Amino acid sequence: xxxxxxxxxxxxxxxxxxxxxxxxxxxxxxxxxxxxxxxxxxxxxxxxxxxxxxxxxxxxxxxxxxxxxxxxxxxxxxxxxxxxxxxxxxxxxxxxxxxxxxxxxxxxxxxxxxxxxxxxxxxxxxxxxxxxxxxxxxxxxxxxxxxxxxxxxxxxxxxxxxxxxxxxxxxxxxxxxxxxxxx
Amino acid sequence: xxxxxxxxxxxxxxxxxxxxxxxxxxxxxxxxxxxxxxxxxxxxxxxxxxxxxxxxxxxxxxxxxxxxxxxxxxxxxxxxxxxxxxxxxxxxxxxxxxxxxxxxxxxxxxxxxxxxxxxxxxxxxxxxxxxxxxxxxxxxxxxxxxxxxxxxxxxxxxxxxxxxxxxxxxxxxxxxxxxxxxxxxxxxxxxxxxxxxxxxxxxxxxxxxxxxxxxxxxxxxxxxxxxxxxxxxxxxxxxxxxxxxxxxxxxxxxxxxxxxxxxxxxxxxxxxxxxxxxxxxxxxxxxxxxxxxxxxxxxxxxxxxxxxxxxxxxxxxxxxxxxxxxxx
Numbered sequence: 001x002x003x004x005x006x007x008x009x010x011x012x013x014x015x016x017x018x019x020x021x022x023x024x025x026x027x028x029x030x031x032x033x034x035x036x037x038x039x040x041x042x043x044x045x046x047x048x049x050x051x052x053x054x055x056x057x058x059x060x061x062x063x064x065x066x067x068x069x070x071x072x073x074x075x076x077x078x079x080x081x082x083x084x085x086x087x088x089x090x091x092x093x094x095x096x097x098x099x100x101x102x103x104x105x106x107x108x109x110x111x112x113x114x115x116x117x118x119x120x121x122x123x124x125x126x127x128x129x130x131x132x133x134x135x136x137x138x139x140x141x142x143x144x145x146x147x148x149x150x151x152x153x154x155x156x157x158x159x160x161x162x163x164x165x166x167x168x169x170x171x172x173x174x175x176x177x178x179x180x181x182x183x
Numbered sequence: 184x185x186x187x188x189x190x191x192x193x194x195x196x197x198x199x200x201x202x203x204x205x206x207x208x209x210x211x212x213x214x215x216x217x218x219x220x221x222x223x224x225x226x227x228x229x230x231x232x233x234x235x236x237x238x239x240x241x242x243x244x245x246x247x248x249x250x251x252x253x254x255x256x257x258x259x260x261x262x263x264x265x266x267x268x269x270x271x272x273x274x275x276x277x278x279x280x281x282x283x284x285x286x287x288x289x290x291x292x293x294x295x296x297x298x299x300x301x302x303x304x305x306x307x308x309x310x311x312x313x314x315x316x317x318x319x320x321x322x323x324x325x326x327x328x329x330x331x332x333x334x335x336x337x338x339x340x341x342x343x344x345x346x347x348x349x350x351x352x353x354x355x356x357x358x359x360x361x362x363x364x365x366x367x368x369x370x371x372x373x374x375x376x377x378x379x380x381x382x383x384x385x386x387x388x389x390x391x392x393x394x395x396x397x398x399x400x401x402x403x404x405x406x407x408x409x410x411x412x413x414x415x416x417x418x419x420x421x422x423x424x425x426x427x428x429x430x431x432x433x434x435x436x437x438x439x440x441x442x443x444x445x446x447x448x449x450x451x452x453x454x455x456x457x458x459x460x461x462x463x464x465x466x467x468x469x470x471x472x473x474x475x476x477x478x479x480x481x482x483x484x485x486x487x488x489x490x491x492x493x494x495x496x497x498x499x500x501x502x503x504x505x506x507x508x509x510x511x
Contacts, residue, residue: 124244132247140251148262157264166262173258175330180259 033067034082040075044082051085053127072125077118080111084131108138116142117155150183245270250279254309255331277305280333281312282389288326292319309333316364325364329503334389336502338399339381341369344499347378362460363497370403371494377485381499382478385420388501390473395504396481397463399497408491409433413451415484418467421477426467428452430483461497468504 032049034042050056055068070078084107091100108116116139123132143151148170152159159166170177249257249270257280261271270276282288289295294317302308309328316327316338323343327336341349341357346369348354354374357367371377379398388394396418402409409432418426430452454462466481481499485491 120244121240124240136248137251140248143248143260144252144256148259151260151263155263157267159263160265161262169262169268173261176255176258 031066034078035067035069036073036075036078037071038075040078042075042078042082044086045089047089048082048085051088051128053129054125070126073122074118077115077122080115080119081122081126081128081131083107084134085128088130104134108134111138113142113154145179145181147180147183150181240266242266242270242273243275246273246275249276253331254280254333272304272306274305277309280309281305282328282333282335288319289317291321292317292326295319318364322366325498332503334392334503335387336500337383337387338364338498338500339383340365340367340498341496342367343381344369344496345380345382346496347376348374360495365498369496371492371496373490373492375488375490377491378483379496379499380480380482382480383501384476385469385471385479386476388471389503390471392471393504393506394469394471394501396466396469396479397500397502398466398483399457399461399463399500401461401495401497403493403495406493408489409494410489412485412487412489415486416452416466417482417484418469419480419482420469425469428467430464430466432485463500466499469501 030046031043032046032055034044034049034055036042049068050059058068059065087103087107088100091103111119116135120132120135120139123135143154146154151157161169245267249260249267252260257271257276261268286299289299292298298308298311298317302311310330312326312328313330316325316336318324319326320343323340325338325340328334329336342365346355349369352372354372356370356372358370359366360368381396411431411433413429414432416428416430417424428450432454452465454464457463466483469479
């Protein structure tokens with residue numbers, strides 16, 4: 001900045017072309033600190049944090065911030081989400097669709113049901129579309145042809161139906177219950 | 184703490200400014216922006232402890248997961264919880280199970296546009312197409328969806344098939360009968376050269392699906408010449424043979440074979456009752472690979488040279504192979 005103020009001509013030109021050069025310029029090496037709801041601190045490259053649309057829009061308004069509290073996100077799924085996004089940045093730099101597909105498949109294959117289920121609300125909240133697509137497909141594959149009880153426990157969902165309501169739904173779609181996998 | 188306070192204030196001010204500056208834009212832009220502002224407010228407020236409860240995920244998230252399962256899964260899993268039920272009814276889910284080219288398929292059906300306009304939801308369109316096949320291609324084919332998977336099913340009517348001597352009234356006649364979905368069926372008067380060919384462009388079928396083709400027909404009370412002789416069936420894709428088998432006309436063949444009183448060659452396929460008054464004979468399987476387009480031909484030829492009469496041909500059905508039934 002000091003060097004540009006030394007040259008009046010340059011400053012004028014810059015000001016005319018871009019009225020807010022400081023706030024708009026990305027700093028590739030900058031680190032961003034994310035703080036999970038359980039008070040764990042994650043220091044990530046700015047490019048990784050910008051994969052989170054929610055965090056990105058936060059920075060668009062408050063560019064001077066460097067610590068972002070994530071009150072809806074616990075440390076474990078956040079660390080896994082960061083791990084995924086770091087890899088996606090590499091694929092952005094060096095596109096290789098086959099390798100990316102392979103990585104995405106391995107990423108979900110090695111995760112437990114609970115890990116996948118815990119990451120979905122995080123990916124949804126942080127608006128990471130690519131990860132959400134991968135997680136949705138992985139979860140869909142794991143609940144295919146499973147029983148109602150299995151899926152409730154898979155997601156940790158409470159059954160809010162009355163016994164009558166549930167029985168009516170089961171009768172309505174009786175054909176869909178034949179030959180489901182054993183729990 | 185002080186930084187946190189300033190952050191909250193600064194975000195609030197920006198939010199207001201931005202909403203004001205957005206107010207001249209089309210209204211549909213604002214809700215999604217608003218949603219993001221809300222999230223950002225949550226980011227800075229720090230009011231929620233712990234993770235997002237999974238039970239509180241919006242319905243659209245569940246709908247996105249359900250869209251990636253199958254229609255059968257969606258119907259079953261509607262009983263998981265009220266939010267699952269709500270997602271399982273949504274147009275997002277059922278649109279994903281309807282064929283992408285449905286509009287162009289229905290454009291050749293006289294009542295196609297009626298179906299789309301009269302249905303109150305995509306789910307209703309889906310089940311209507313499962314339960315009530317519609318006549319397409321100017322009356323030559325019928326189109327439906329397999330209920331459990333949403334895969335496309337076609338019946339090529341007798342009018343859509345090549346029947347040797349089919350245009351000679353001495354040998355074959357064309358009549359309207361009440362138990363066919365088509366305007367006309369082909370009835371055999373008398374012939375010794377019995378040959379039927381059906382062709383379909385494979386791009387009409389659902390991709391990545393194993394299909395089975397069936398000849399759909401019946402024998403009227405007076406029938407003659409359809410005995411236990413072997414009948415030749417070949418399946419070709421773009422002129423290249425992809426399958427061949429022997430079939431028999433005699434529905435009793437299997438029983439006689441089991442009793443050991445008649446010797447037949449291995450893997451002979453026999454007619455089965457469809458439960459709708461028609462018989463069907465399996466002609467062969469075909470796997471429709473993604474992105475491959477060709478012409479599938481099914482040919483049935485009875486070269487026994489016997490004179491035959493009394494046979495009613497409804498058409499050739501092509502539907503996904505029932506793997507569970509085939510395995511049992």
